Amino acid sequence: MCHQTVGLVQKICEENNIICSTISIIDEITIKLKTKRYISVPYQLGYPLGPIGDYNQQKNTTKKLLYEITV
Amino acid sequence: MLSINKIAKLSHVSYEVKKFLQFYPWKNCKPSFSYQLKKQLNECKVAIVSSAGFIVNKKQKPFDTNIKFGDASYRIIPPNIKSHYLREYQKSNEFDHAGIVNDPFSAIPLPHLIDLANEGIIGSVSERHISLMGATINTSKLLKKTIPDIINIFKTDEVDIALFIPV
Numbered sequence: 001m002c003h004q005t006v007g008l009v010q011k012i013c014e015e016n017n018i019i020c021s022t023i024s025i026i027d028e029i030t031i032k033l034k035t036k037r038y039i040s041v042p043y044q045l046g047y048p049l050g051p052i053g054d055y056n057q058q059k060n061t062t063k064k065l066l067y068e069i070t071v
Numbered sequence: 072m073l074s075i076n077k078i079a080k081l082s083h084v085s086y087e088v089k090k091f092l093q094f095y096p097w098k099n100c101k102p103s104f105s106y107q108l109k110k111q112l113n114e115c116k117v118a119i120v121s122s123a124g125f126i127v128n129k130k131q132k133p134f135d136t137n138i139k140f141g142d143a144s145y146r147i148i149p150p151n152i153k154s155h156y157l158r159e160y161q162k163s164n165e166f167d168h169a170g171i172v173n174d175p176f177s178a179i180p181l182p183h184l185i186d187l188a189n190e191g192i193i194g195s196v197s198e199r200h201i202s203l204m205g206a207t208i209n210t211s212k213l214l215k216k217t218i219p220d221i222i223n224i225f226k227t228d229e230v231d232i233a234l235f236i237p238v
Binding site: 002003004005006007008009010011012013014015016017018019020021022023025026028029032033034035036044045046047048049050051052053055058059062063065066067069070 | 073074077078080081092097098099100101102103104105106107108112117120122141163165166167168169170171173174176177178180182183184186187192193201203205206207210213214217218219221222225226230231232233234235236237238
């Protein structure tokens with residue numbers, strides 16, 4: 001349900017000229033929701049940005065999320 | 072219909088939950104129209120929306136995990152908060168909570184974003200970020216109250232970009 005909750009917020013943000021990008025943990029659901037802009041991550045539910053304590057990996061994922069907006 | 076059994080990341084989920092997800096009437100989250108970024112990334116103010124159900128401990132009311140179809144309220148998280156002040160109230164039992172309990176910033180990357188601003192990758196970090204309790208099945212309050220509030224906050228703060236972190 002998390003994907004849908006943030007997906008609905010993202011939809012309205014986009015319609016209000018706030019540009020968005022989201023993490024997709026379960027792509028099948030993200031596709032079902034027709035989410036506009038996302039990056040697919042290879043992590044399990046509960047670990048959206050990467051392993052706990054791995055600051056650099058989490059930061060790298062955050063950076064990818066930002067760069068997705070510029071594509 | 073979702074082929075739930077083929078989704079490896081849901082392999083641990085109970086049969087009942089899989090059936091529920093399979094036939095759940097997923098909402099259409101495609102914007103009816105949208106814009107392109109008109110600024111450079113290093114000129115943009117960025118905010119985060121996390122569904123981890125974080126609150127500022129002892130300062131904000133916990134999310135109500137007893138609401139059957141989900142607590143659709145939100146909390147505002149400041150960018151400079153220390154991780155030990157973040158407490159999670161995500162009601163879902165379908166994932167391992169150890170990550171967001173032990174490393175809250177793995178689901179709301181505020182220090183990471185501050186770093187990216189200091190490095191000149193983004194322009195600035197918003198003064199307010201949003202925490203939701205993502206297990207919201209009844210989306211009525213979310214659509215009528217919470218989302219308009221979030222838009223108002225982001226517009227007031229002149230946010231250009233929002234990053235979404237579902238858990």
